[in-house]
Amino acid sequence: MSSIESVIQSGYFNDTLREWQCQNTYITSSNLMYPIFILDDEDIKEEIKSMPGIFRQGLKHLKASLDPVVESGLKSLLIFGVINRLPKDEHGTHADSPENPVIQALPLLKQWYPNLTIACDVCLCSYTTYGHCGIIENKYIDNEKSIKRLGEIALSYAIAGADIVAPSCMMDGTVKSIKQKLLEGGLLSRVAVLSYAAKYCSSFYGPFRDAANCAPSFSNRASYQLPVGSSSLAERIVDRDVTECCDMLMVKPAMMYLDIVSKIKNKYPNRPLFVYQVSGEYAMIHHAVQAGVYTLKNGLLEILKSMRRAGADVVVSYYTPEILAWLKHSSPL
Ligand SMILES: [Zn+2]
Numbered sequence: 376m377s378s379i380e381s382v383i384q385s386g387y388f389n390d391t392l393r394e395w396q397c398q399n400t401y402i403t404s405s406n407l408m409y410p411i412f413i414l415d416d417e418d419i420k421e422e423i424k425s426m427p428g429i430f431r432q433g434l435k436h437l438k439a440s441l442d443p444v445v446e447s448g449l450k451s452l453l454i455f456g457v458i459n460r461l462p463k464d465e466h467g468t469h470a471d472s473p474e475n476p477v478i479q480a481l482p483l484l485k486q487w488y489p490n491l492t493i494a495c496d497v498c499l500c501s502y503t504t505y506g507h508c509g510i511i512e513n514k515y516i517d518n519e520k521s522i523k524r525l526g527e528i529a530l531s532y533a534i535a536g537a538d539i540v541a542p543s544c545m546m547d548g549t550v551k552s553i554k555q556k557l558l559e560g561g562l563l564s565r566v567a568v569l570s571y572a573a574k575y576c577s578s579f580y581g582p583f584r585d586a587a588n589c590a591p592s593f594s595n596r597a598s599y600q601l602p603v604g605s606s607s608l609a610e611r612i613v614d615r616d617v618t619e620c621c622d623m624l625m626v627k628p629a630m631m632y633l634d635i636v637s638k639i640k641n642k643y644p645n646r647p648l649f650v651y652q653v654s655g656e657y658a659m660i661h662h663a664v665q666a667g668v669y670t671l672k673n674g675l676l677e678i679l680k681s682m683r684r685a686g687a688d689v690v691v692s693y694y695t696p697e698i699l700a701w702l703k704h705s706s707p708l
Pocket residue numbers: 498499500501507508543544
């Protein structure tokens with residue numbers, strides 16, 4: 376016979392009771408941010424080979440592909456610029472030139488979708504000849520020059536209409552440099568800074584480099600992205616970025632770093648915490664579904680709930696359109 380102390384199933388024997396046990400892990404449209412790649416060639420729409428079903432597209436295609444997603448309840452977008460036609464140089468000139476695809480897309484997106492919150496990735500790797508996330512001087516990153524340039528780029532995106540600027544470069548002092556620029560530009564209170572604070576040097580970024588055309592031409596990004604096995608180092612960077620007054624934090628990649636998510640959420644419970652389900656995670660799920668390991672809905676929802684359970688408030692996911700379609704039929708998930 377069961378003893379009173381041993382029976383726990385009395386707390387979750389029907390659907391309503393089971394839901395009560397999962398309050399903080401629900402998924403709604405507010406828990407999702409949708410990343411897209413915008414090309415400098417307005418006529419082109421091309422599938423990214425290593426990310427089946429994900430496209431890089433020029434301005435002419437943007438509205439047709441976003442309309443149904445916004446109609447499904449999309450709340451926020453994260454945009455990356457990709458240049459194929461425009462030249463790259465040592466200074467990343469086209470990261471914020473008038474021809475930059477992000478600068479060109481922002482006013483249009485704001486006009487088409489006035490209620491959509493738009494974040495812009497801020498980095499140099501897609502725009503420099505050497506493909507690193509900061510400015511290189513004599514084969515090394517020049518941190519001061521890098522954060523000055525990144526501040527300028529962030530301000531340009533803010534002026535063009537971004538609600539959030541999201542530095543992904545992992546240069547020391549970037550958040551402060553961007554906040555200073557926003558202050559000078561009179562936009563400090565109207566633009567949020569989402570810091571990719573805990574960004575690991577991951578093998579799961581491979582397909583993204585394909586997508587954003589930003590592989591480094593020499594060396595790797597180990598001098599600024601975090602070593603895979605480190606933990607307290609991520610905490611130090613988060614502490615620093617909080618001190619520099621970032622509005623929101625991010626851990627990247629997502630699924631393999633949920634211990635870090637949990638730690639950061641416990642330390643800063645009031646700061647919205649994002650996780651980026653990166654290109655390699657997308658590809659892994661896609662291929663598992665193709666191989667019949669699980670259905671997309673079952674597998675993906677379990678992964679998303681694990682992220683929410685660890686403490687993530689928002690998941691940046693290429694699967695956002697699919698999740699929003701499910702939410703139309705039952706919300707929250
Ligand atoms: Zn970068």
